[in-house]
Amino acid sequence: MIDKIFPSVSAALADVRDGSTVMVGGFGTAGIPTRLIDGLIDQGARDLTLVNNNAGNGDTGLAALLKTGRVRKIICSFPRQVDSHVFDALYRSGRIELELVPQGNLAERIRAAGAGIGAFFTPTAYGTQLAEGKETRVIDGRPYVLEYPIHAELALIKAERADRFGNLTYRMTARNFGPIMASAAKCTVVEVPELVPLGSIDPETVVTPGIFVHRVVQVPRSTTQAGGIR
């Protein structure tokens, strides 16, 4: 029997290795896998490369993970927030490496990894600081920049509903990076408030097919909280 359901966050994250690249879903308040992030902190893996749109808010979640000093590098599009003081302090003191990526390039590099694409030409950032040193090409009269995929050992995703095959649905804008990160990682771990019997998710509405998901953990449902984010 195929059963991707794990009994606990700690069981689902027991084998995370030092030096891993870890994708973490979420944008703003929506779709942050808070239990899995806390679980990763408890698990203790070090020397991590994190991939997320932002670089943590306040003192919880990703910010708490950064504060442990176990993140070597972060790949993101928008680290600066009104309450990104943990990242800001690490960055200003040279204790974390930042790879700043335009948001669409970040999404497409993740998607490319999941789709087996070796590299792609994108018009975004051509002629800007963020394309300096990168290969360019003019195609049909338009200039493009060559970008490479971002692969990960691990993706941590929050979804709304799952079955034991790992088929997923999401809730509104909490979907954000979930489906593409799920496809780009060797091991995708999902937290969901709702586990349902196989066959009860309408196949027409599955957003992430279970082939992209390796482990599912049920967590208590909680209302998404407002962030100290502007």
Next chain:
Amino acid sequence: MTDATPKWTREQMAARVARDITEGMVVNLGIGLPTLVANHLPAGREVILHSENGVLGMGPAPAPGEEDYDLINAGKQPVTLRPGGSFFHHADSFAMMRGGHLDLCVLGAFQVAANGDLANWHTGAADAIPAVGGAMDLAIGAKNTWVMMEHSSKAGESKLVERCSYPLTGLACVSRVITDLAVIDLTQQGAKVVDIVAGLDFAQLQRLTAIPLVDAR
């Protein structure tokens, strides 16, 4: 620019932008000043608002107490969804932007050059933490990119320039600039002024602007 210079307010600027957003257009309104444009779209006009975090058909802010923080815009503020709206993941959302599917995006800016170069993501200051988000994707991806900004910086310098001194967001991508003084179309034939705030004449506007203007009213 003196304090006596007549100016459009931020709401008047937003209303001026909204006037040219027509029925059926799919529009992305950037964070800050452009967000105000949504308040000036007439209720009966069907305009579809896109937000890059993964929503089409965005409606106004919810009533106090009705916020759902799983339904937010790219500025991370709670929003609502209009009938016909949809949700999608980030790669699809940026495919809409980069694939030329949006009719218009309206962005803020530090500077815009005469050739349409845009600078709006980074001051380049040594101690600044850089952050770019979707600005570079929006600037070059939408069919039309308009900028809303004050005509002059706090130091009194024209924000319309021959060449941007701030780091660029995109090359030759801005087609229209709406400031608190005028509406200016950037074309191959020069910077065409199509509207000026009441009480200011073309010669005064030109004196406040660092690029040559053409009166196209």
